[in-house]
Amino acid sequence: MKRYKYALLVISITSALLFQANAVENTEKAKSIEEDSTTTESTNAFDYILVERNGGGDKLFSLSKGEGDYYIAYFARYNFKDTTLRIDLKIKDLGDTLSNAIDNILLGESSLMETDTIANAKGFLIGSWLRSYAVNDTIKTEIKNRDLLSAIASIENRIESKISSPATGK
Helix, strand or coil: CHHHHHHHHHHHHHHHHHHHHHHHHHHHHHHHHHHHHHHHHHCCCCCEEEEEEEECCCEEEEEEECCCCEEEEEEEEECCEEEEEEEEEEHHHHCHHHHHHHHHHHHCCCCCCCCCCCCCCCCCCCCEEEEEEEEECCEEEECCCHHHHHHHHHHHHHHHHHHHCCCCCC
């Protein structure tokens, strides 16, 4: 009986030590994962914003920061036709609110996701759809934040007005 109690004591101590060692190892792994995730979040800058409008007003363009005080919009599609068009936008003409929104997207300082939203799309959809993505290398992250999408739509309208008035173009 004494041997049986001794064996149970040794097994319970051994399993407690193994459990403790495993817990310490898991804690260290969790800390290293947490440190890795914070470094990637803080350096999550994007190369450009890809803006795609389908339906009425069809267009596809990228928006990036140019040298100096400009944003550059490169068009790949405009009014259902492939094109190569470049539009320069002065940052000071956009105003602080719009330029800050675009800078925050490009620097990765804005939350691209909207929280607590439900979208119901029933029936036959007509009209125009705006999709925007923040692009880093070849990875696209969809922008779903309504405030950011509104800022992008405002910039799209300014670009549209520059295209429609050729005297002030570029």
